[in-house]
Amino acid sequence: MEKTIQRGYAKINLHLDITGIMENGYHSVNTVMHSLSLCDTVVLTRRADSEYTVKCDVSAVPVGNDNLAVRAALLYKQAVSCACGADIYIEKRIPMAAGLAGGSADAAAVLRGMNELCGDPLSEEELCAIGSRLGADVPFCVCVSAAYATGKGDLLHPFPSMPDCTVVVACGGEGVSTPEAYGMLDRLYGGFAVGCGYVPRDMSALRESAERGDVISLAKSMYNIFEEPVLSVRPVAAGLRSILLENGAIGAMMSGSGPSVFGIFTDEKSALRAAEAIKQTGVTPHVCKPIS
Numbered sequence: 001m002e003k004t005i006q007r008g009y010a011k012i013n014l015h016l017d018i019t020g021i022m023e024n025g026y027h028s029v030n031t032v033m034h035s036l037s038l039c040d041t042v043v044l045t046r047r048a049d050s051e052y053t054v055k056c057d058v059s060a061v062p063v064g065n066d067n068l069a070v071r072a073a074l075l076y077k078q079a080v081s082c083a084c085g086a087d088i089y090i091e092k093r094i095p096m097a098a099g100l101a102g103g104s105a106d107a108a109a110v111l112r113g114m115n116e117l118c119g120d121p122l123s124e125e126e127l128c129a130i131g132s133r134l135g136a137d138v139p140f141c142v143c144v145s146a147a148y149a150t151g152k153g154d155l156l157h158p159f160p161s162m163p164d165c166t167v168v169v170a171c172g173g174e175g176v177s178t179p180e181a182y183g184m185l186d187r188l189y190g191g192f193a194v195g196c197g198y199v200p201r202d203m204s205a206l207r208e209s210a211e212r213g214d215v216i217s218l219a220k221s222m223y224n225i226f227e228e229p230v231l232s233v234r235p236v237a238a239g240l241r242s243i244l245l246e247n248g249a250i251g252a253m254m255s256g257s258g259p260s261v262f263g264i265f266t267d268e269k270s271a272l273r274a275a276e277a278i279k280q281t282g283v284t285p286h287v288c289k290p291i292s
């Protein structure tokens with residue numbers, strides 16, 4: 001095979017909470033992630049030599065070895081001695097540094113694509129293991145579209161897919177860097193130290209809603225521990241969330257550590273009306289579907 005076209009799907013967090021601090025100093029999380037039809041397209045073309053190049057249609061995306069897609073290709077080459085080189089082209093549609101795992105989605109697309117170019121020598125589990133060295137969200141992006149995740153977000157457990165609905169995603173204004181966002185939480189919750197008294201939220205209502213296919217109850221059971229502290233200092237994102245709710249979203253929340261927000265709609269007309277209202281603020285809305 002000379003060329004393969006892969007999709008890297010955006011994820012949203014339907015639940016995101018902290019359960020403590022691990023021995024390595026990372027926060028351990030309880031999270032439910034779901035993929036959306038909003039995606040980057042990643043084209044891999046086999047090269048005669050063993051080099052990797054990356055190009056992207058959005059100039060802000062790094063195109064050197066700090067691009068997660070290139071790092072994924074280099075790790076793949078280490079794992080599979082016969083791996084070929086490739087020219088990687090990314091058509092970027094997932095907003096960057098937005099809490100939607102755009103870079104992780106591209107890395108996952110490259111791992112799947114490289115494996116296809118090389119005749120599928122590695123299993124999905126092996127691709128996930130490579131992915132977890134690149135970032136907590138990469139294993140999810142490699143192999144599933146709905147999961148409950150623990151550890152740093154890379155230990156995946158089954159979770160039912162979202163019922164059919166329309167999701168409007170909006171990303172506007174400045175974000176808070178991930179370390180800064182964790183710092184905010186540490187200050188609020190005593191560093192999540194043993195004895196600090198923080199009790200993670202129960203997520204059984206979310207799981208049961210998904211199992212029953214009850215999208216209204218699911219939308220009402222969502223939780224993100226980052227939302228309150230981050231939106232309190234990011235009025236643009238907070239305003240976009242309000243617009244989603246004012247226009248008929250049955251639930252709206254920030255994804256990851258933001259600044260993206262998403263609204264869940266049972267009725268497509270309301271979703272389109274919300275998207276139009278978002279557009280009026282100068283922000284590009286993404287009207288999409290959960291994928292399973």
Ligand code: ATP
Nearest residue numbers: 067068096097098099100101102103104106137256
């Ligand atoms: P997550 O939700 O996994 O925390 P994110 O959606 O907040 O991720 P990304 O879009 O992955 O953030 O981008 C984070 C940073 O990663 C960017 O600021 C960018 O410099 C770098 N980066 C490296 N490779 C890519 C890529 N292929 N696409 C986007 N950003 C990339």
